[in-house]
Amino acid sequence: MAEKELGILEVWKYLPHRYPFLMIDKILEIDPEAEYVKAIKNVTINEPFFQGHFPDYPIMPGVLIIEAMAQAAAVGLKVIFPEYADKLFVLAAVDKVRFRNPVFPGDTLILEAKGFKKKGPIIKTHATAKVGDTLVAEADITAGMR
Secondary structure, eight states, X not given: OOBOOBOHHHHHHHOOOOTTSOOOOEEEEEETTTTXXXXXXXXXXXXXXXXXXXXXXXXXXXHXXXXXXXXXXXXXXXHHSGGGTTOOEEEEEEEEEEEOSOOOTTOEEEEEEEEEEEETTEEEEEEEEEETTEEEEEEEEEEEEO
């Protein structure tokens, strides 16, 4: 059964990140049974990284797309595994990363993670980022509990 949306105030309960490093705006769907989470990040020209990446051709840095996918996955794992809700997770590994298309100001990133596998303090998942129906990035993400 899918969970309802989580607005930014609820997202703050699960993530320690704050501006300018909070990379998700809303959770659209969490399905604990399917081990699936879907979130969005509204990309605006006001993002601090656009000042230097790149002034004449602003595109969202790939590492920040990965961070957005990881943050969406972190909220998902804390809802799917309630015993981890108050734990701090950090990025431990990123594998099979592929960047398919650029992300521009005005785009809405759709972030999805599914298939959470846990082994003690380590959790792995596959995450994707899309703009509309276009895949822009994907990665296998590993997080470790601190």
